Amino acid sequence: MARNLLPIFALLLGTAFLLAGNGLHGLLLPxxxxxxxxxxxxxxxxxxxxxxxxxxxxxxAPRLVKRIGHVRAFxxxxxxxxxxxxxxxxxxxxxxWIVLRALTGFSMxxxxxxxxxxxxxxxxxxxxxxxxxxxxxxxxxxxxxxQMSIATxxxxxxxxxxxxxxxxxxxxxxxxxxxxxxxxxxxEVRLDLKGLxxxxxxxxxxxxxxxVANGAFGTLGPVFAAQxxxxxxxxxxxxxxxxxxxxxxxxxxxxxxxxVDRRYVLAAVAALAGTVGILMMVxxxxxxxxxxxxxxxxxxxxxxxxxxxxxxxxxxARPEDFVKVSGGLLLLYGIGTIVGPTIGGPAMxxxxxxxxxxITLVSHLSIAVYAILRSRRRxxxxxxxxxxFKTLPSVRVATQQGIHLDPxxxxxxxxxxxxxxxxxxxx
Numbered sequence: 001m002a003r004n005l006l007p008i009f010a011l012l013l014g015t016a017f018l019l020a021g022n023g024l025h026g027l028l029l030p031x032x033x034x035x036x037x038x039x040x041x042x043x044x045x046x047x048x049x050x051x052x053x054x055x056x057x058x059x060x061a062p063r064l065v066k067r068i069g070h071v072r073a074f075x076x077x078x079x080x081x082x083x084x085x086x087x088x089x090x091x092x093x094x095x096x097w098i099v100l101r102a103l104t105g106f107s108m109x110x111x112x113x114x115x116x117x118x119x120x121x122x123x124x125x126x127x128x129x130x131x132x133x134x135x136x137x138x139x140x141x142x143x144x145x146x147q148m149s150i151a152t153x154x155x156x157x158x159x160x161x162x163x164x165x166x167x168x169x170x171x172x173x174x175x176x177x178x179x180x181x182x183x184x185x186x187x188e189v190r191l192d193l194k195g196l197x198x199x200x201x202x203x204x205x206x207x208x209x210x211x212v213a214n215g216a217f218g219t220l221g222p223v224f225a226a227q228x229x230x231x232x233x234x235x236x237x238x239x240x241x242x243x244x245x246x247x248x249x250x251x252x253x254x255x256x257x258x259x260v261d262r263r264y265v266l267a268a269v270a271a272l273a274g275t276v277g278i279l280m281m282v283x284x285x286x287x288x289x290x291x292x293x294x295x296x297x298x299x300x301x302x303x304x305x306x307x308x309x310x311x312x313x314x315x316x317a318r319p320e321d322f323v324k325v326s327g328g329l330l331l332l333y334g335i336g337t338i339v340g341p342t343i344g345g346p347a348m349x350x351x352x353x354x355x356x357x358x359i360t361l362v363s364h365l366s367i368a369v370y371a372i373l374r375s376r377r378r379x380x381x382x383x384x385x386x387x388x389f390k391t392l393p394s395v396r397v398a399t400q401q402g403i404h405l406d407p408x409x410x411x412x413x414x415x416x417x418x419x420x421x422x423x424x425x426x427x
Contacts, residue, residue: 008119008123008131011118012119012134012135013173013174015119015135015171016138016142017142017168017173018108018115018171019139019143019146020142020149020167021081021085021146021163022108022146023142023143024163024164024167025085025088025164026050026218027147027150027222028150028161028164029088029097029101030043030220031222031226032155033046033097033223034226034227035155035226036092038094039094039345040345040347040353041349042098043219043223043345044219044341044343044344044346044348045094045098046098046341047215047216047218047219047337047340047341047344048341049098049105050101051105051215051338051341052102052105052338053103053104053105053107053108053109054109055105055109056105057106057107057109057110058330060106061109061110061113062113065114073110074110074115077106077110077111077114078172079168079169079172080107081104081108082165082166082168084103084104084107085164085165085168086165087100088100090161116135118174119131119135140243140244143243144243144244146164146167147239147243148237148240149236150235151232151233151237193328195328196313196328196329199313200312200313202263202370202374203310203312204329205367206266206270206309206371207309207310207313207332208333209336209367210302210306210333211333211334211340212336212339212343213302213360213364214302214337214340215336215337215339216340216343216356216360217242217298217340217344217360219340219341220344220345220348221238221239221356222238222239224353224354225239227352228284228354237292238295241295241296242295242302242303243303245296245297245300245303246299246300246304249300249301249304250307253265253269253308254307254311257311257312262308262312262380263374263375263380264371264375265308266308266309266312266367266371267367267375269308270301270305270364270368270371272301273305274365274368276294276301277298277361278357278361280294280295281354281355281357282354301364302360302364306333310326313325315381343359344356344359
């Protein structure tokens with residue numbers, strides 16, 4: 001195991017720094033903005049701007065990297081993210097932040113794509129599963145660590161903006177110490193909505209709505225917590241508990257979906273998330289224990305939906321289409337994360353901080369209803385033909401290049417027809 005990890009240790013370490021900086025900066029901006037009196041609508045646009053930049057980065061970065069090379073692209077975009085983090089500490093203005101946040105999203109997409117393609121290049125077929133699992137673990141741990149660092153200081157000072165910039169700069173270390181040659185050119189992924197919907201209507205609709213809910217809460221959750229009176233440390237803990245609970249709950253929910261029609265599991269988990277959303281709308285933040293229990297349940301439900309929906313889509317896809325389907329769903333999720341904060345901010349301005357859960361409630365209940373309706377029109381995939389469930393990050397950090405780390409992406413030429421050949425999507 002150590003022999004397999006040694007060649008990619010520097011890259012994984014750089015990834016941890018990058019994700020920690022991203023987690024810190026992403027939580028710091030809405031918290032500081034709320035302290036400065038920025039409207040919920042403008043804070044929501046921070047999430048919209050970042051997600052828009054990230055999606056554009058996923059679409060355009062492969063061409064840019066091909067033109068200037070992996071090392072230069074990585075260095076340029078990581079340094080750009082560090083510069084933006086420092087500028088947001090100097091220019092405390094909502095319009096400046098919205099513009100700068102788009103640049104961060106674009107830079108992060110490019111940097112993650114380079115790291116993921118580099119990890120993929122240095123992984124063997126035997127070690128790919130281990131590297132993929134380790135990469136997912138680092139994703140959660142580093143983001144939570146970055147967020148929780150806010151509890152150690154005062155967000156009214158420029159200190160945390162400087163720390164975020166430092167972490168982004170430290171992510172440059174992999175290219176400085178790694179002796180690996182540049183990876184192969186990045187693979188471009190195009191969004192084929194018709195093809196995605198034909199493959200799995202439930203996954204297509206659900207992924208978009210999951211993006212709406214997660215994008216709204218991921219951006220405006222800290223604003224909700226601040227507006228209901230939580231201290232800075234409690235805000236960071238609340239957001240971290242949500243992510244941690246979602247990561248822990250993925251395994252049991254995924255194993256259940258391997259044995260039961262995934263649409264039923266998707267509907268049940270979405271209904272749970274919607275129910276908790278209702279409870280959050282009527283909960284007064286006087287008892288922190290109750291609030292944190294509810295937010296943990298919300299995270300366990302809402303952040304479990306994405307990998308279940310992806311697994312359902314892959315059940316109906318041919319093995320050679322795994323990358324195309326998963327990559328397309330990832331872009332569709334990104335589009336949802338653009339919509340969520342855009343409508344969530346004005347909703348909070350009009351209805352108060354708890355209105356954020358009205359957005360998540362509508363999204364989650366829509367998923368539950370649509371999944372049940374579709375289960376009446378299309379037969380379930382037999383358990384023996386299902387793809388094995390894989391945990392996936394529901395926070396918006398992974399790119400299409402990371403999909404190639406998944407061992408399932410190496411199924412080049414299946415000897416037997418996939419489920420999509422045996423069942424009609426129109427059924």
